[in-house]
Amino acid sequence: MPYLKPLLIAALLTSCIACASDVIAQALPTPDKGKLLATGGVIQLEGAGGGGLTPWATISGYGSEDSYGVNAHITQVSTQDYRLQAAGVAIGIADKLEMSLATQKFTGSLAPLDKLELQQDVVGIKLKVAGDLVTDQDTWQPQVAIGAMYKRNHAVKGLEALGITNVKQLGAVDDSGIDYYLSATKLILDHSLLLNGTLRLSKANQMGLLGFGGDKRNHYQLLPEVSVAYLLNRKLVAGVEYRSKPQNLAVDNEKAYYDAFVAWFPSRSVSLTLAYANLGDITIFNPKNQRGWYLSLQIGN
Known part of the structure; x- marks a missing residue:
């Protein structure tokens, strides 16, 4: 059952939220949920607060400058040939500082990469x-934020028959x-419009799932990311995102990501995001434009 493990992870993260809240509550007041609904954004694929594909300057959670918020998320993106599952937890403190932890699992379903697991x-x-x-x-x-993401890649599974057990054998320079x-990020309340621009310095191949740097390039590149969202009403937001990507590997003619999304915020404790995403080409072994559905559930305060 492919959904069993993500559900177990979500249950574990929920328990972690409760534990984290108990620890933080000893030093901080009870979460006040003082921010406007939806202004905390959602949690993107790498764990940061923002949209689905790109981080925003928003701080996760609904805690005001005198409080904090803790959120957990579980996300799945399914295309023709691949599945990406992500789960994580993010803590926003005093609407100023955000810390996050996420894990990603990428699997293939079509030969020759049907056994692939990253x-x-x-x-x-x-x-x-x-x-x-x-x-x-x-x-x-606008609200402006700076951030960093440290990424560590695990061993490559499913390609042992080809003698490949590490992303470096696919041409990557590093596995972290x-x-x-x-x-x-600018919110224009009079027009129910949110605009976000992100500039990312990165050497990551496919967000880091295929390592960092490569046989074509091994230097940091400045990569733009853009989001536009419209507030249909207090609880429903629709928008589009674009994320440019590097092309470091000979085995991966990497393309930009983009999506169209709808996010529903029934309360400050729950949000659900549905998107149709285009992830471009993913390796020359399955040279097909990868498109599919993105679904993310977020819970917290």
Whole structure:
């Protein structure tokens, strides 16, 4: 049952949220959920608060500047030939600092990569450095944040018959690396519109699932990411995202990611995001434009 393991992970993360809340509550007040509904965004594939594909300058959770928030998420993206599952937890403190932990599992379903399994862990940190998403409505000042993601790739599984057990054997230079990013997010309440731009410095191949750097390039590249979202009502948001990608590997003619999404916020404790995503080509072994559905559940406070 492919959904059993993600559900177990979600249950474990829920328990972790309860434990984390007990620990944090000893030093901080009870979470006040003081931010407007949906202004915490959702949790993206690498664990940071924002959209589905790209981080925003928003801080996860609904805690105000005097409080904190903790969220867990479980996400699945299914295309013609691959499945990506992600789960993680993020903590936002004083609407200023965000820390996150996520794990990703990528599997194939079509020969010759039907046995492929890639996995990586991502530790993230984000700091708001200027502006406020809600209160800066009388100026064009966006909320601005800087962040970093440390990513560690596990052994490659399913290609042992080809003698491949590590992403370095596919041309990657490293099996771990760090992404750095700057995000600016502007909410225009009068027009129910949210705009986000992110600049990412990265050497990651397919977010790091295929390692970092490669036989074609091994240097940091500045990669733009863009999100536009429209608030249909208090609880429903629709939008589009674009994320540019490097092309470091000869075995992977990597293309940009983009999606169209709808996010539903029935309360400050739960959100559900549905998107149709295009992930471009993923390795020359299955040279097909990968498209499919993105579904993410987030719970917390």
